[in-house]
Amino acid sequence: METIQFKPEEVKVEFKNVSFYYGKFKAIDNVSFQLPKNRVTAFIGPSGCGKSTVLRIINRTNEIALNTSLEGEVLIDGVNIYENGHDPVLLRKRVGMVFQKPNPFPKSVYENLALGPKIHGVKKKSELDDIVEESLKKAALWDEVKNNLHKSAIQLSGGQQQRLCIARALTIKPEVLLMDEPCSALDPISTQKIEDLIDALKKDYTIVIVTHNMQQAARVSDYTAFFLVEETGAPGRLVEFSDTPTIFTRPANKKTEDYITGRFG
Amino acid sequence: MRRFHEELNCLHQSVIKMGCLVEEAVRNAVISISDPSPELIEKVILGDDQIDHIFDQVETSCFMMLAMQQPVARDLRLIACCIRIISDLERMGDLAINIVKSSPASNDYQSLVASDILIRMGNAVTEMIAESLQAFTKWDASIAETIEEHDERIDRMYEELFEQLFRCESGHDLRSAIKSAFIGRFLERIADHCVTVAERINFLVKGSV
Numbered sequence: 001m002e003t004i005q006f007k008p009e010e011v012k013v014e015f016k017n018v019s020f021y022y023g024k025f026k027a028i029d030n031v032s033f034q035l036p037k038n039r040v041t042a043f044i045g046p047s048g049c050g051k052s053t054v055l056r057i058i059n060r061t062n063e064i065a066l067n068t069s070l071e072g073e074v075l076i077d078g079v080n081i082y083e084n085g086h087d088p089v090l091l092r093k094r095v096g097m098v099f100q101k102p103n104p105f106p107k108s109v110y111e112n113l114a115l116g117p118k119i120h121g122v123k124k125k126s127e128l129d130d131i132v133e134e135s136l137k138k139a140a141l142w143d144e145v146k147n148n149l150h151k152s153a154i155q156l157s158g159g160q161q162q163r164l165c166i167a168r169a170l171t172i173k174p175e176v177l178l179m180d181e182p183c184s185a186l187d188p189i190s191t192q193k194i195e196d197l198i199d200a201l202k203k204d205y206t207i208v209i210v211t212h213n214m215q216q217a218a219r220v221s222d223y224t225a226f227f228l229v230e231e232t233g234a235p236g237r238l239v240e241f242s243d244t245p246t247i248f249t250r251p252a253n254k255k256t257e258d259y260i261t262g263r264f265g
Numbered sequence: 266m267r268r269f270h271e272e273l274n275c276l277h278q279s280v281i282k283m284g285c286l287v288e289e290a291v292r293n294a295v296i297s298i299s300d301p302s303p304e305l306i307e308k309v310i311l312g313d314d315q316i317d318h319i320f321d322q323v324e325t326s327c328f329m330m331l332a333m334q335q336p337v338a339r340d341l342r343l344i345a346c347c348i349r350i351i352s353d354l355e356r357m358g359d360l361a362i363n364i365v366k367s368s369p370a371s372n373d374y375q376s377l378v379a380s381d382i383l384i385r386m387g388n389a390v391t392e393m394i395a396e397s398l399q400a401f402t403k404w405d406a407s408i409a410e411t412i413e414e415h416d417e418r419i420d421r422m423y424e425e426l427f428e429q430l431f432r433c434e435s436g437h438d439l440r441s442a443i444k445s446a447f448i449g450r451f452l453e454r455i456a457d458h459c460v461t462v463a464e465r466i467n468f469l470v471k472g473s474v
Contacts, residue, residue: 215335248337250472257338262266 002252003033003241004223008078012037012176012206013058018072019235020053022065027053029235030072033225035176040198040207042221042244044214046259049227050236051210055178058208059095060088076176093120096169100181102161104153104168109136109145112153112164116172131171138204139167140197159190166197177201179209183216195220214260218248226256269334273343276326280347280354283319284398286312287354287361291394291455294364295387298380298448301370309365316358320351338472346469350401353458353465357394360451360458367444367451378442379429386422386452389415393459400463406470412463419456423449 013035020028028050035041043051056062057074060081073080081091105112113132122128132149136142141163145156153164162182169177179198183191198207198220211217217224224247226240240253251257258264290309297305327348330336336344364387369376377383393415400408426449430442467473 214337218337249341251338260337261340262269 001032001238001240003238004243006034006036010036011078012076013208014073014075014078015054015057016073016075018054018057018070018074020050020057020062020071021069023067026235028227029237031236031238032072033238033241035206035208036223037206038202038204039222040202040209040220041223041225042217043208043210043225043227044212044217044260045227045236045239046229047212048236049229051225051227052180053236054227055180055208055210058176058178059092059097061092061097063088093172094174095176095178096172096174097178098162098165098169098180098182100184102158102165102185104156104161104164106152106154108150109153109156109164110149112168113171116168120172135167135170138170138201139163140193140200141167157190159186159193162186162190162194163197166194166201170201175206177205177207179207181210181212184212191216214248218244224248226251226253226259228255228259269330269336269340272326272330273336273340276323276330276347277343279319279323279326280350281398281402283316283323283351283354284394284401286316286319287357288391288394288398290316290358290361291364291387292391294361294368295384295391295452297365297368297370298377298383298387301368303370306365306368306370309361313358313362316355320355323347323351342469342472346465349465350462353462357455357458360455363451364448367447369441372440372444374438374441374444376441377448378433378438378445379426380445382422382426382429383445383448383452386419386426386449389419389422390452390455390459393419393456397459397462397466400466401469404466404470406467409463409467412460416456416460419453423453 011034015031015033018028018031019026031054043055045051053062057070062068070082074082076094080086105115110132113135114128117128117131122131133142136145141160144160145151153161156164183194186194195216198209201207209220221244224242224244225238226247227236228239229236240247240251240256242252247256248260251260290312293305293309297309327344330344365371393412396408397412399405426445430446433442
């Protein structure tokens with residue numbers, strides 16, 4: 001398997017021989033890679049190859065499904081997040097997530113953003129106001145909603161809702177941002193805004209994006225991981241992890257090349 | 266996606282066809298060095314229109330595919346390679362015309378000075394084109410080194426040609442000697458284009474230059 005070894009100080013997240021099971025079904029097998037800090041890494045691969053599973057392992061949201069188990073080690077800043085005593089709620093504060101379909105709470109724009117900080121103990125109104133404004137500015141949504149902060153978030157357009165969800169993820173100051181097909185339900189202009197946003201956010205966050213859109217992976221990411229299921233019922237495996245220009249001009253593995261050029265999958 | 270891959274196959278085939286026409290033009294141009302047949306000259310000159318036509322077609326379809334399909338990996342390399350190879354092939358076609366225009370049949374002298382060296386050079390250059398096309402057809406990167414060696418041989422023949430021209434006794438037709446020097450230069454340029462084509466094929470296969 002072709003992969004990259006980063007310097008220890010550059011690594012934010014590391015998978016060491018990770019296998020994951022839903023009951024008896026092995027969803028991913030022996031996956032190892034490193035995600036560098038302040039970089040965007042794209043996960044690509046056909047449906048069912050385990051890329052979303054790998055993504056959800058990083059903030060332990062897979063555990064919400066019953067009867068799951070994990071082998072191997074997942075390290076953030078060198079600490080195993082699956083060790084006994086590691087609090088998944090605190091982990092999810094450090095590792096934010098944005099989903100395929102925008103999912104704002106049916107509340108005002110302001111409340112969507114203030115909720116997370118409130119839960120984590122911020123009480124002062126002025127401090128909450130600052131967090132709301134800062135997050136909306138970071139998510140490039142402030143100018144569009146600043147005069148309607150108390151309007152229902154549901155009334156925003158799809159693209160605005162998705163940026164709101166990104167802003168909401170930023171309110172609790174995560175270190176890692178996971179994005180599971182964040183643009184698949186958006187039009188090209190909203191998609192471009194999210195992609196510009198990803199580019200702007202990487203200076204402060206380590207970003208992982210799952211996407212089915214090859215061109216999007218090529219445009220937004222610094223590194224690309226290609227996952228594949230060899231046959232039906234088999235677990236997903238990491239085939240190649242490389243810098244994005246290499247993956248899209250001269251991938252080392254023929255399976256990667258066949259996939260990105262549309263010769264299978 | 267399937268249609269795109271069919272288009273890519275067509276693109277590959279069109280460039281091979283263009284290469285075959287160029288090879289034929291250079292072969293005929295080399296024959297015209299010793300065979301002063303006006304039909305041959307006409308064939309080379311008219312054949313160039315077809316070469317230029319394929320050039321335009323290939324160039325247009327490459328830009329269309331880049332815009333419409335956002336190709337990556339081997340597909341991207343093939344398109345990039347084709348865009349660059351066709352420029353070299355087109356220039357080789359023009360150089361073949363330059364050769365026939367310098368040949369005895371296009372001028373009022375009987376034969377060229379040092380025509381034996383020119384014919385040897387010409388045959389070697391034609392062989393280089395054929396080998397490059399074979400490599401392009403088969404996606405074979407090993408050609409680059411062989412082509413380099415051929416090019417060095419051509420350069421040595423080119424020097425040999427000049428030594429012979431410098432030794433020419435007075436009384437030789439000066440115009441014919443100058444034309445020989447030009448033809449030598451045209452053949453040497455064609456060989457250089459073959460080297461570039463081989464480098465492009467290396468990029469096509471390996472993804473690095």
